[in-house]
Amino acid sequence: MFINYFKTAVRNLWKHKTFSFINIIGLTIGLTSFLLIALFVFDEHTFDRFHKNSDSIYRVVESKTSAEGKTTKRSGTGFQVSARATADMPEIKDVARISVYGRTNVASAENKENVFYEDFTAGSNGFMSVFSFPLLYGDRNKALTEPNSVIITEESAKKYFGTSNAVGKVLLFWDNVPYKVTAVLKDFPPNSSISINVLVSEASLQTNDEARKFLETDWSSGAFATFFQLKDKTDITALNNKLDNLITANHKADAGTKSHVELQALKDIHFYSGDIEGDSGKKGNLSYIYVFLVVACFIIFIACINYMNLSTARFTNRGKEIAIRKVSGASRVELLKHFLAEALLVTILSVVLSLVLVNALLPAFNSFTEKELSISANTDYRIWTGIFLVTAIVTFLAGLYPALFQSGLNPLSLLKGKIQVGRGNISLRRSLVVFQFMISIVLIAATIIIYEQMRYVNNKDMGFDKDKLVVIDINSGDVRLGAETIKNEFAKLAQVRSVAVTSRVPGEWKTIPSVKVNNNNSNPNEGKDMYFFGVDEQFLSTYNIRLLNGRNFHASGNADSAAVLINESAARELGITEALGQAITIPSVRFGGDNRSMLDKPFTATVAGIVKDFNFQSLHEPLAPMVLGFRKNPVHVIDYFTVKLAGGDIEATIKKMDEILHSVDQRHLFEYHFLDKQWDLLYREDKIRQIIFLVVALLAIFIAALGLLGLTIYAAEQRVKEIGVRKVLGASVTGIVVMLSKDFLKLVLVAAVIAIPLAWFFMHKWLEDFAYRVDIKWWVFVLSALAAVFIAMSTICLQVVKAAIANPVKSLRTE
Template sequence: MFRNYFKIAWRSLWKNKLQTGINLLGLAVGTVCCLSILTYAVAQFGYDQQFEDSSSLYRLKTIINENDNGNPSAGTSPPIAFAMKEDFPEVAEVCRIVYFGEGNESLLRVTDSDESYYESRGYLADSTFFNLFNYPFIEGKPEGALNTPNSIVLSETLAKKLFGTKKALNKTLVLGSGEEEQTLRIKGVFKDDFGKTHLNPNYILTMNSGGTGERVMEIQNFATQNFVLTYLKLAPGADAGALESKLPEFLQRHGAKDLAAVGFSKSLFLQKLTDIHLYSKGIRNQIDKVSDINYLYMLLILALFIQLVACINFINLSTARANKRAKEIGVRKAIGADRGTLVRQFLGESILLSLFASVISIPLTALSLPFLNKLTEGNIGYLALFDWKILVALLTLGILTGFIAGLYPAIILSAIKPVKVLKGSISLNLGSGNLRKVLVVFQFIVSIGLISSVIIITQQVKHSQKMDMGFNKDNLIAVRLGTQEVSENFNAIKSNFETVNGVTEVSGSNHYPSEFILGDLGLTLPGGNPADQTLVHYDGVSPNYLKTVGTSLLTGRTLRTNDSIQVLVNKATIDAFNIPLDRAVGSKLIQTYEGEVDEFEIVGVTDNYHFASLKKEIAPMLLFNETQPGWIILKAETQQYEALLNNLETSWKTINPNTPFVYTFVDKEVEKLYAEEKRLGKISVVFTSLAILISCLGLFGLISFVAEQKKKEIGIRKVLGASVQNVVRLLTKDFLKLVGIAFLIASPIAWYGMNKWLQDFPYRISIEWWVFLIAGVVALIITLLTVSFQAIKAAITNPVKSLRTE
């Protein structure tokens, strides 16, 4: 029986090649969209599950309630970890990590080699690191690898870069240079393709070393220095919720005095290791790039809508061709086929077509993977398409799509009366069905909503791109100094760079413009309560920094080479302290920390400028005179950047022959501040275009249906003198009404959704009414172009052909 159904379904699909092709194209495009989004979404799940006892691993997060507006941070104070292990039997093991971030690369070289490299993703970790995270080793053993002072373990990738095919175990590396130089012994090499994880170290240096590790182990303050990432492994049977409820009392017991001294309150919370990648929105100081579960939900909902639009097309096209199959149905019923048999047959056809669309969507998606990876900035491989979860989801999607798309046509077609059909009298009465109108309105709602969203997202991205950053990002080059030894040569390097043709200004800074500045100070006005401090970020710059980057000085003077306690502040700082601009110069700010008092004198006020994400309001900032900065910032005026960079590198090598010349263009770094929104805009444009394409196929099917139903009416009207324009108007007016209804429904829905999205931006656009009008007009034009083709075709048909059977 099933074999018979299959044969009939195949013959019917093959007989109606045009309808089958349109249906197949619509379903295939919808399924490719779904499969692409589904593959990307699945790739974002399953992070950190490869570690043993991953369900027992947690990360601490901190909320500094008053002075940080309740924004959580992944960092905690250094002494908290081992105090928790000592106080709570529920905590089986702890590990602290200090992350040497992307903007804080370390200089590494093999001992007795002149070639050195700046390496990112360096971790400083306790010796317990591999007790929590069981990375497989290809050289050495994880047990005790970080116990010995000045020991280091490398990723397989870094080991191959430094040593090629030679063994790295027990060889030595030099970290840094000059006074900060450390000689390290390699105690192991671990595999760095060990599943999906937010922990992606290039190398791990033991905390039991000099420098930063020594300072971390000396810090005993439970309130400040929240830069350490703290991970916990709970004992078997321990309740994470019960442990978390004990943390306020724990923090009060150990840190009440410290918190009172700095004037803010603080809370600690547990976050499951396996939740970090998807549930860390708004958490600062992440160790690696994370995703957002709400972003994935949005993409999955978009995929669902596109697939529903494809299903609607199938329904419309199938009902449009109903009369073509009426005689077949009548004959089958006359020889004994019941309605259930026919329903199964038509469902079989739709499911077969849907499954075929699912099959061909795999190679189509594989071909589009490079584009998809570029669009989403993902790294999805071809094998991901054959993951059993993806294949099961694709099979389920194919069957469900076929069932949903084919159910309504199956019910309608199987209801045809054989007597009327065989007499030549067919009246399916589908043209005025309310369900058809609802489906069409839904298509238009999706199209208008997506078009509106794309316009608003594009506006916000352009607004971010054109927004005044408070500095001139164009033609700014930041050259990394990187080590203490190189920073000591700042004046010599600066003098050399000033002689390079094309360079107009040179200055120094500890952070290049737009780089996030983590460091902050708790400050008060003179005579203020030390417990009521305001957090002010700080950065060290050379005296001519403002001129180089193009930041305006509102009042006062710039820094001088002999300044010590003299500082510049931005306008946000004097606003935070309620200091009038005309009285700012000469005002004092006080830092009180552990009984010591430091005084800063304001000598100038700069305009506000962005040094963090555009989703954050500009915070107070203090600039002090820095003689040994971490970056050289230079302004260039040239069209020959390749020659300029070569000349700069040559100049660099005359002073720092063994240190790499590393630079970045500031405008490229600024683009990263709104990269997420830009990526969302591109994704929206692509999938909106595909949704509109599918909708156009559906409209083509609908006008075919209407023209089929009204062909005799059209013939009579033409015989009576109706013009082509009159016939086209007759066929299109109902669609225009449906576009109007969809416009009225889609506009408030799109406004609400995009208004919620824009709330993440302190510097956001206002949603204008004309955005929705444009979306409606675009939908209207697309409708007219799609419908008019078939309408004109029906209008110019010879009426004799439609009336000769009467």
């Protein structure tokens, strides 16, 4: 019986090729879009869940509320918090600690010229037991137990040693300090919040007497990312309180501040860490994940609507077939099965085609989203289960209503050709067309607004000039000591306009240090939170930043070591209107989540000048107060050269700069970035969303247009005699075109009326993520509606005109 259903379904699809093509293409595009987005969403939702004990792993997050009521969170805590908690609290089964100590040059002992720069990251022995990162070589239980041991990834092993099995080989850190490779891990998966190239044993830190003394008393540094593996049925709230009490009993908080510890589930880190300092892992946005998933479902729904519309509209062509089946004894259930078999066949064909398309598109999609998605026999069973469920859902969604509608028709009326279509059926079909174009108009408006915001971001006056700026990393002590010589040699190059040395740059990709600034001497440990750059006298001219008040730094060396410049925002916070002679004190400096002050004693400086505000972070962030210290300051050493180029042969100029650096340090690895490209990376996620919305909008419009085309073809076929009669009675081609078009045009206009407020609401919410944003203009919605009208009219125009100019005599003879 089922084979007979499918045979009949194949014959029917082949007989009506145009409508079959429209249905299959529409569903294929809808399913392809859905599968790509579903793979992306699945990957996001499975972040960090590949660990064997992922449900029982929690990260310690400390929050601190200042006397002014400002709360900051950090992903690190002091060493003793985990050391004592593990010993005193039976709920904690194991602990893993990770701490980062800046970048260092790393080379293999076999080839000291093969130098790379890596973050010097230390991990406790629990790292290998708490987490389940796949181990390729070595002993998981002993890999991080001994001092001067290191574990590396497979990619790093090949990079340093040319082979993946590097156990027993030696890496040199800090030029000549040897570390023995004790294990090689499989490369960290893209959906991991933790990603490390080289990880030295925490035991290595304790070989240093000064470091050991620090660890023995460290309750508040924030330098250690701490992960607890808890026993089953642990009361998280109670354990939070225990940790709070432990810290309170052993560490006195700063006056006026309140501290609190809470455990964050490993599975929540990816989506719920946006407000946590010191978290350098990949951060997701749950809101956008839901938006993409809903949009993907809408795309499939639009394709299903096409099937429903065309199937119910074409029922008169199949009237006699349905009637004969009923007269021959076919029950309604059997007819339902028959029509659902047709829908299933269309869906299966579409799924197969979409799987082929997905595999063809995945390489480009992975490159675009920076993921490693795949769909094959080895793909997670949940993906394949989802595909089978989607196939079933689409079959019932697309086929059930037409099947119920057609199987319920009266056979006698069908044979007589006297079929009256209820108003409900036509209303439903019109409602579905309205829904299709409503979604299309919302997506068009969203795409335009995102484009306008991105154009605003790219063209906004940032308060400095980022064009033709090359930023070169300072990666060694020799280069740092020879910075003045290198700077002078750079300046001699024909294509170089100016050169500056700085500790950080606008659009910084590393951590920008924050400082406390005090200018009233009321309490040297309190002050306003501000950011800090160390710069030289060429910084303002190289970046084209305006000096509003006071003076720039002097070119001579030590004269300005205790001088600073501040921006307008800092001047307002400190109540400074005239720069010269104003003294400020910087009692502490922090880097990200590390709460240790890097200052031996408070830094007292004199404000030499006030500069115009400039954006040094993305436009998602409000403009913040900034202190610019002279390059020879105790807060932060210089870390970059910034070279302003005049143009010309940029590649040749960069090569010459590389040669100058290597003349000072033979082993220096030349790293450089074009600053405008780095700024583009700050908005990469926004631009990905822009492209996704654009592609999805185009697909939604295309599928909706396909459905409208099918309905237009069918409407023209059903009204062929009416058109013939009207033409014989003198109706013009224009009049007939208007008659056939106006019903569809009304539906698109109704869709626009519904879509406009929806689009405004959603895009207003999206723009709230930007501190600097465009206003939503009325013309965006008008343009979106007109675009939908134009697409609809373009789609139906050819068929409508073809019907209008047909020979009326031939139309009237047709039976």
